[in-house]
Amino acid sequence: MAEDLASLVSTPRRISLLALLEDGPKSVQEITRLVPHMPLSIIVYDLEQMRARGIVVKRNGKYFITDKGSELLRNIPSEFNDMLRGLSTFYKMLNVISLRSAWVYLYYINPLILLAISTPLVLLGVLMSWIANVKLVLLFPYAGSALPWYVSVISLAIYIMVDYIVSYRLKPMITHLRELANVMVSLVPISVSVSLMSLLYYFTTHVTEQVLVPFYIISYLAPIMSLTILATLTALDTGVPFEHTAITYLAILYIPSSIVYLTVASL
Structure with a gap:
């Protein structure tokens, strides 16, 4: 668990992907529309890496967060979540303006x-x-x-x-x-x-x-x-x-x- 948590924190974009899946299962196309700043190849790579660790699963073309993934999200330090929320707001502003x-x-x-x-x-x-x-x-x-x-x-x-x-x-x-x-x-x-x-x-x-x-x-x-x-x-x-x-x-x-x-x- 500690190794998986360290892997997530060292790759913040995966936390963003997990947070999206926490709201419900999504296909790669749906995720791409929600995070257009993230290249499709990177999204697929990160999802597959997390699937190999049992953090997400894939069924019928959609990715689901597992219990292990939800637990990892809960264990992420609160200040790290605050930083991610700030980045998310910044990205949304960029998306709207540009x-x-x-x-x-x-x-x-x-x-x-x-x-x-x-x-x-x-x-x-x-x-x-x-x-x-x-x-x-x-x-x-x-x-x-x-x-x-x-x-x-x-x-x-x-x-x-x-x-x-x-x-x-x-x-x-x-x-x-x-x-x-x-x-x-x-x-x-x-x-x-x-x-x-x-x-x-x-x-x-x-x-x-x-x-x-x-x-x-x-x-x-x-x-x-x-x-x-x-x-x-x-x-x-x-x-x-x-x-x-x-x-x-x-x-x-x-x-x-x-x-x-x-x-x-x-x-």
Whole structure:
């Protein structure tokens, strides 16, 4: 029992899966819809590992928690449960804001659907930013005149290149069309942010700081949503846990982008 408890605590996502099964038996598809941040391959692997330990059983295509599994859940320290509840709330918030459940659902149907939906939205954002002279400095919109128009093109190229490098490191055999679909979908929040900023500067002659504040907030949140979507789809492609891919993208893309943007904005 102690060994099984240690195994659960060392792999927190399995506790989340057990908690879902505590509410009733579920199929893999049902679990995937409830935890879209967790790749299907990881869910199946964890369930099978717990089944081998007698923590869950599988009957008629659904997984059931056993008495042993319920006892393990009761023996998990309360502070650990509090942390998991906090993570669960955080994940739910991410799911709602970034529409991750919808993207994951379309991903399983056909990645080409993702490409067809996202491409017009991204191109619209690029067009509006060009008309309003709003540039994209890596992940953030910039309305100053100090930078040339092609900064946006360079920023998009860097974003795509970094994603391909990260994905290839995680899984050498990548499907280029699928990866392009992932990139385009992840650019949707950034495109919306750029479009809003472009509309603001195109139709408003005098922009006050009070008006800019909510747009600045959106411009900082949009890249996080974009990287959340990208990390989710990359995790589904590679089988690497979402948390690992999210941290990788935040470290490689978001933090450097923030530094560059703040440096340019202060000029």
